[in-house]
Amino acid sequence: RPVLVVDGDVLLAADGRVLGLGPVALSPAPLRLEDPPSDEAVLDCAAAAGEVLPYRPALEEAGVRLVGVRPDLNDTLTFVTDAGVELCWGRARRASRLAYLDIAPAQRIEHLRQVLIDFPGLRGVRRAELWLDRPQVTMR
Secondary structure, three states, rough: OOOOOOOEEEEOOOOOEEEEOOOOOOOOEEEOOOOOOOOHHHHHHHHHHHHHHHHHHHHHHHOOOOOEEOOOHHHHHEEOOOOOEEEEEEEOOOOOOOOOHHOHHHHHHHOOOHHHOOOHOOOEEEEOOOOOOOOOOEOO
């Protein structure tokens, strides 16, 4: 299943395999990655997109629609919502030898749920760090 669309038309699976050219009609839609800085970044973003895929339907029900993913500082990856909110996911399991230090994907989603309790629909949120022991929120 494609989880990532690179530069608008190249579809990738979570393991980084190129599946061909898009578009495809899937729900939830594959996340977008524009102008990746390296092949490694593409693989890392595909891995993170695969980690979050099982949670995306529930997130959409909660008003959080992920549309993109991109590399961020210190080997971390950030998801972007349709409202432009940045959700820093941390390191994908394949991305860094330090990824074992980060919390599990299910715990990151639980952190996002905690943020949603305080900020329904992520109203007013600019960025949320989900990969730390406690979520950290930066307001707009």
